[in-house]
């Protein structure tokens with residue numbers, strides 16, 4: 001399939017980016033800021049790149065309303081890297097030996113939970129594996145420990161399409177939130193967690209940079225084995241430049257932040273995201289061909305999963321949607337079915353076009 005126009009891309013990540021951002025990057029590619037070179041080709045320690053870095057930090061602080069008590073780190077290694085970095089940086093804070101609590105609501109938090117077991121005791125607070133990760137376990141069933149360094153949860157499970165509506169209340173234990181796939185999609189009270197982390201490739205820009213927002217008093221407790229590049233204290237002391245940072249990804253994230261500010265910020269995009277998700281879920285709910293299987297109150301606003309009740313139609317559905325320029329709707333192989341990721345950069349027109357196509361496909365099925 002080839003196209004002579006931009007498609008509506010429902011990929012889960014790397015994901016669609018705002019056209020304006022791509023245009024600006026293209027315009028600046030050969031000669032950035034009159035330097036006669038692209039931003040990719042200059043030193044990360046140059047005055048010009050340091051300006052990019054400062055603006056990125058400033059704009060993210062503004063967008064998420066991040067207090068000064070929090071450090072913003074721009075790292076490499078993705079969310080998966082942080083699955084290792086988090087226990088290495090935080091587990092030593094536990095009072096009876098390295099230990100942390102994990103709430104497992106999908107494939108991503110399950111990965112986090114498994115990785116943590118390499119570094120200490122990882123306690124499984126609750127899991128919705130038996131419910132095929134279609135829900136969040138009832139709070140009354142949670143087995144929180146009283147000597148964990150932190151509780152980790154995944155705010156939005158990208159594969160199952162399950163999202164915590166609010167930051168969970170876990171008492172006095174510090175919270176760590178994986179926001180890889182819903183960062184900047186809605187207002188979040190940063191003070192409610194000790195650490196927030198996620199890669200840029202879902203809701204911000206291209207892959208390559210991982211954002212870690214960490215309260216300053218949680219920095220400086222790392223295990224001796226912690227790799228230098230993932231030691232939050234080392235990175236905090238060097239403006240995340242203990243080695244060469246992913247400069248182009250940082251620059252692109254910066255363009256993404258400017259775009260979001262121009263839209264009116266997180267509050268405005270949250271409304272739009274809610275509207276897009278509502279449209280799609282109400283369509284699914286009235287359909288006799290498609291169904292979403294997630295508990296209603298935990299449905300993700302970013303990753304809308306659905307199944308065709310007649311799975312024999314899957315191949316045809318994917319072929320026809322693709323031909324219509326509505327691409328990457330195949331669900332993750334671990335979950336099956338379909339998934340429409342509708343991040344900040346997906347315009348409402350894309351969601352409407354998808355619904356139109358699905359309605360028509362249902363009529364013809």
Ligand SMILES: *Cc1c(COP(=O)(O)O)cnc(C)c1O
Pocket residue numbers: 013077078079080081108154156157158178179180181199202
């Ligand atoms: C994509 C994703 C990850 C993994 O991110 P990488 O940058 O690929 O390591 C982790 N958690 C969630 C919720 C994700 O969506």
